[in-house]
Amino acid sequence: MEYKAINNNIELIQPDFDLDETLDCGQAFRWERLPSEYECTYSGFFLDRPLEISQDKGKFIFHNTSEKDFLNIWKDYFDLETDYGKIKGILSQDETLKKACEFAGGIRLLKQNSWECLCSFIISQNNNIPRIKGIIARLCDHYGHFPSAAEMAQETVDSLGYLRSGFRAKYLIDAAQKTASGEIELDKIKEMPIEEARKALMTVKGVGPKVAECVLLFGMHRAEAFPVDVWIKRVMAEYYPGGLPECAAGNEGIAQQYLFHYIRNMEK
């Protein structure tokens, strides 16, 4: 990881990283693409810390960011110390995965907050990405930040009406109540053996296999989690009827991200 502090910014040179692919691929929903003098600029949040970040000719600019925040927060959030080039090299032993890596090789797994991720993927079910973003934006506007489990546990289906989240509101409230009461402990689930962690997450109403897997992958950084949605079902049926190849072992979730992006854009 090669970076410099210049004026109030951090400038980073980082291979295997692309902002469009990483921030607009359906793993996080609070990043917004801005008009920019650079190749691209996004503004968004991790927890409630704002960031504006730009990409230009292989260089990344973290605007108005101290070296301390960069090292303590953003380095981890963007998973900057994981060697994705090495992972792609291993995955590329498989022909289809090789193509997917070449197509969307700038995706990195964001290390998101588990509670926010749980809410986000409850909202995602039977929904589309623009509407998921809208619901989360209304939620954050309402509170002025992403609400804690304790805050959301006070809500009712009626009080959440402004979200227009439909049948998902009751699931958010159940997740909040179980988290706030300690009935589920996200920090402990994060460390559990994966089968046990899946079961614990699925005790929340509205959390099935797909949402649980997304929370494990995007909110708990479990790279072996493998969310299967309609798109990945298509990939599996077409290329991997017998399951993922051996080279994906331990990195199933990263492979999933490359494959998801690849198949979606191939069929457009």
Add this chain to the structure above:
DNA sequence: TTCCAGGCGTATC
């Protein structure tokens, strides 16, 4: 108008 969107709960067999 009808269909669909990074699914899940419930009923039924």
Add this chain to the structure above:
DNA sequence: GATACGCATGGA
């Protein structure tokens, strides 16, 4: 344990 169906909302 497998399969069918309804579900809130809004854009195409």
